[in-house]
Amino acid sequence: MGLLVLIVIGLYVTVVVAYATGGDGGGADNREPKANGALVYLDIDAVSGEDFSLQTRASVYAGTDLIDGNGDLRQDLTVEVTPAASANSLTFARGTQLSSLPVTLYADGDIRDWPFDSYRAPSLTVRVFAGSGDARIAVPTEVAVTDSMSSWTVDTTDTEDGSREALDVRVSRAGATIAFGIAMCVVLAVLPICTLFVSIQTLRRRKQFLPPIVTWFAVMLFAVLPIRNLFPGSPPIGSWVDYTVVLWVVMGLALSLVFYVTAWWRQGP
Numbered sequence: 001m002g003l004l005v006l007i008v009i010g011l012y013v014t015v016v017v018a019y020a021t022g023g024d025g026g027g028a029d030n031r032e033p034k035a036n037g038a039l040v041y042l043d044i045d046a047v048s049g050e051d052f053s054l055q056t057r058a059s060v061y062a063g064t065d066l067i068d069g070n071g072d073l074r075q076d077l078t079v080e081v082t083p084a085a086s087a088n089s090l091t092f093a094r095g096t097q098l099s100s101l102p103v104t105l106y107a108d109g110d111i112r113d114w115p116f117d118s119y120r121a122p123s124l125t126v127r128v129f130a131g132s133g134d135a136r137i138a139v140p141t142e143v144a145v146t147d148s149m150s151s152w153t154v155d156t157t158d159t160e161d162g163s164r165e166a167l168d169v170r171v172s173r174a175g176a177t178i179a180f181g182i183a184m185c186v187v188l189a190v191l192p193i194c195t196l197f198v199s200i201q202t203l204r205r206r207k208q209f210l211p212p213i214v215t216w217f218a219v220m221l222f223a224v225l226p227i228r229n230l231f232p233g234s235p236p237i238g239s240w241v242d243y244t245v246v247l248w249v250v251m252g253l254a255l256s257l258v259f260y261v262t263a264w265w266r267q268g269p
Contacts (some may be wrong), residue, residue: 008184014179020045023201026259031142032061037063037064037140037141038128038139039060039144040128040142041059041144042103042143042146044056044149044152045147045148046146047149049114049117050236052108054171054217056102058099058100058126059099059100060077060092060098060099060128072094072097073096075094076132076136077128077130078090079091079128080125080129082125083121084103084104084105084106090103105124106121107120107169111236111239114231114233114240115233115235116178117172118232120168120170121171123159123167124162125167126141126143127164151173175223185245188228189245189249190244191223191224195252196252198260199255199256199257199263202259214257217260218252221257224249224250
């Protein structure tokens with residue numbers, strides 16, 4: 001019993017500390033685009049493991065040479081993001097102001113590895129062109145990847161894609177999210193441990209058979225799915241956690257019920 005209490009306290013401290021040290025938001029970003037260039041922010045706001053994609057919003061800021069005194073574009077501006085699952089070209093017409101638009105990125109990963117799954121968008125390139133048609137020219141472009149997600153961490157690495165500069169973007173679950181998922185797995189594992197202890201003691205005639213406990217076993221069995229649905233990220237059925245935790249929890253609870261019914265049969269008149 002003392003060991004179980006220590007485990008619970010340890011998990012509590014781990015989850016709280018991981019959440020409290022999850023990050024400080026990175027501070028203010030005071031970057032400005034070059035006078036003849038553009039600054040593009042790719043803000044990752046959602047991860048879709050089942051669709052192998054990252055949902056982002058592209059916010060574009062143009063240099064002073066590309067806009068007039070009212071902040072309107074002097075000529076058409078096109079932003080190309082590759083590889084992208086959605087339309088990889090964003091066009092802002094001459095005489096309009098820049099705004100943020102959604103962009104969906106391809107990402108490699110496997111949600112079945114939850115809660116240790118991570119996703120990678122390799123060789124991400126962002127290019128900005130001023131003008132249209134044959135008169136279109138590339139302008140100097142700076143790219144910044146940010147995120148609006150509290151349960152994920154985003155890391156970027158500069159790389160090269162042929163002759164172009166590119167970014168490797170890696171998204172993984174935050175430590176607090178992983179700790180929360182493990183804590184929920186521990187909660188599930190405790191259920192069959194308790195029910196097996198009660199049923200085995202009753203089967204060995206060390207404890208009295210009490211019919212209402214059968215209902216308790218059934219309640220524990222039906223509690224598995226609601227607890228699993230609390231897993232952050234909602235991993236699909238068939239993830240490794242189902243084979244290593246959930247399946248054995250269900251089997252343990254069902255076995256407890258069988259043991260208790262057997263005890264009823266043996267102790268009955």
